[in-house]
Amino acid sequence: MRAHRVGEHAVLVECAGTDEVQDTYALLAARREELGAVEVVPAARTVLLDGLADPGLVAARLAAWTAPPAPAAVSARVEVPVRYDGADLEEVAGQWQVGVEEVVAIHTGTEFTVAFCGFAPGFAYCTGLPVDRAVRRRASPRTAVPAGSVALAGEYTGVYPTSSPGGWQLLGRTELELWRADAEQPALLVPGTRVRFRAL
Amino acid sequence: MRSDRVLEVLDAGALSTIQDLGRPGFAHLGVPRSGAVDQPALRLANRLVGNPEEAAALETTATGLRLRFGHAGALAVTGARSAVRVGGRAVGWGTAVAAAAGAEVEVGPATDGLRSYVAVAGGIAVPAVLGSRATDLLSGLGPSPLRAGDVLPVGPAVAEPSGSEAVPRERGSELGLWLGPRQDWLTPAALARLGAASYEVEPASNRIGVRLRGPVLERARDEELPSEPMVLGAVQVPPSGQPVVFLADHPTTGGYPVVGVVREADLPVCAQARPGDRLSFRILG
Numbered sequence: 246m247r248a249h250r251v252g253e254h255a256v257l258v259e260c261a262g263t264d265e266v267q268d269t270y271a272l273l274a275a276r277r278e279e280l281g282a283v284e285v286v287p288a289a290r291t292v293l294l295d296g297l298a299d300p301g302l303v304a305a306r307l308a309a310w311t312a313p314p315a316p317a318a319v320s321a322r323v324e325v326p327v328r329y330d331g332a333d334l335e336e337v338a339g340q341w342q343v344g345v346e347e348v349v350a351i352h353t354g355t356e357f358t359v360a361f362c363g364f365a366p367g368f369a370y371c372t373g374l375p376v377d378r379a380v381r382r383r384a385s386p387r388t389a390v391p392a393g394s395v396a397l398a399g400e401y402t403g404v405y406p407t408s409s410p411g412g413w414q415l416l417g418r419t420e421l422e423l424w425r426a427d428a429e430q431p432a433l434l435v436p437g438t439r440v441r442f443r444a445l
Numbered sequence: 446m447r448s449d450r451v452l453e454v455l456d457a458g459a460l461s462t463i464q465d466l467g468r469p470g471f472a473h474l475g476v477p478r479s480g481a482v483d484q485p486a487l488r489l490a491n492r493l494v495g496n497p498e499e500a501a502a503l504e505t506t507a508t509g510l511r512l513r514f515g516h517a518g519a520l521a522v523t524g525a526r527s528a529v530r531v532g533g534r535a536v537g538w539g540t541a542v543a544a545a546a547g548a549e550v551e552v553g554p555a556t557d558g559l560r561s562y563v564a565v566a567g568g569i570a571v572p573a574v575l576g577s578r579a580t581d582l583l584s585g586l587g588p589s590p591l592r593a594g595d596v597l598p599v600g601p602a603v604a605e606p607s608g609s610e611a612v613p614r615e616r617g618s619e620l621g622l623w624l625g626p627r628q629d630w631l632t633p634a635a636l637a638r639l640g641a642a643s644y645e646v647e648p649a650s651n652r653i654g655v656r657l658r659g660p661v662l663e664r665a666r667d668e669e670l671p672s673e674p675m676v677l678g679a680v681q682v683p684p685s686g687q688p689v690v691f692l693a694d695h696p697t698t699g700g701y702p703v704v705g706v707v708r709e710a711d712l713p714v715c716a717q718a719r720p721g722d723r724l725s726f727r728i729l730g
Contacts, residue, residue: 249625250623251623251626252623252677252707253706255676257673284470284473286473286698288671288672290671293674295469295472295676361473362475362697363697368475427574435473
């Protein structure tokens with residue numbers, strides 16, 4: 246793996262794409278303690294190890310590592326029931342040049358994977374849609390998107406765990422609780438989770 | 446007179462929050478680290494009153510605050526310099542001082558720096574969220590910012606106050622900068638400018654980041670950077686070309702290139718920078 250030092254406590258591992266991020270994250274998260282990292286954080290094309298005592302040493306060690314394909318058996322599967330009545334269904338249908346029913350069919354027919362979290366606690370960036378289904382964000386973000394909103398932006402599908410401002414295109418809503426700060430596992434959708442959306 | 450182990454907030458000032466060393470370890474779930482922006486100052490305040498360094502204390506912003514002790518206890522104020530009064534009497538800054546039950550404590554406006562830390566013996570004992578009592582203003586995790594009338598529980602004191610060890614140091618205005626990971630997103634001229642220019646701290650700075658205004662840093666690449674994980678002290682360059690230094694409540698991922706990371710020892714300079722102050726970067730490598 247190719248790792249750069251970032252400041253005094255971190256290294257950033259570069260990946261060729263989403264799949265490689267997944268494999269790299271699975272490997273590094275499993276070996277977090279051995280590497281002496283406090284955080285292992287995946288993102289779109291990179292994985293960060295933070296809280297390292299000697300990032301130079303870790304970067305040198307990682308140069309000799311290759312991430313094998315992440316074992317599918319270890320990833321959790323979550324089904325998200327969705328009421329597809331979002332305010333931007335027509336907009337997405339327009340961008341995809343299909344009907345609204347087909348938007349729902351495409352979305353429910355795709356197996357997604359949580360690539361990474363960010364933006365807000367428990368907000369999962371799910372990949373799985375083909376590249377030609379990338380969606381432009383709204384020109385001006387909404388000041389409040391309700392919790393549970395299922396939305397699209399770029400190559401990602403996300404579910405807003407709490408109400409927040411947001412510029413993603415809204416497909417619908419789920420009642421599923423995505424974030425509970427006092428739970429043993431506070432986020433329902435963690436990196437690596439396989440996700441299916443089901444129409445109600 | 447009540448003698449519960451509590452602090453009553455009489456006046457929270459412009460912004461006062463509860464802070465400890467934050468909640469590292471959850472960034473992969475999108476949870477910011479949060480915690481005291483000036484960590485050495487928080488640790489010092491805690492040591493002075495006999496607390497473990499990671500205990501929760503109060504972080505003020507520019508204007509100070511007023512409190513009333515429900516019990517007889519000890520406190521220490523560190524970080525930004527300010528006039529401290531207990532029961533109307535001027536007492537020391539950067540040292541442990543006693544407060545009688547019912548005594549009013551006034552931490553005045555910061556006279557040098559921006560954020561003062563007020564530790565009390567026993568620590569602030571509000572419930573922890575994900576292992577921390579810190580207020581995170583980005584995600585909303587942890588207790589809300591303090592308001593007048595709040596009554597904060599105080600834990601049992603575990604050790605005697607250790608008196609004084611505070612040596613006020615010159616904070617300086619230079620930030621050591623480790624380049625990378627995306628320094629190649631700036632033109633060579635912009636990179637040279639970053640290491641030579643002086644930047645003014647914008648009023649929009651907060652616990653998330655210090656926003657700087659100065660010579661525009663031109664980018665060498667126009668495309669969008671796929672979201673990357675962010676670290677404390679990251680210097681991000683948005684399309685405006687005006688750098689932002691990420692502090693405790695920074696987002697866990699971001700889509701603008703990080704051209705360098707501020708040296709850990711210089712983070713307190715960022716924490717204490719006031720709007721209008723001038724900062725510069727010294728490129729370390």
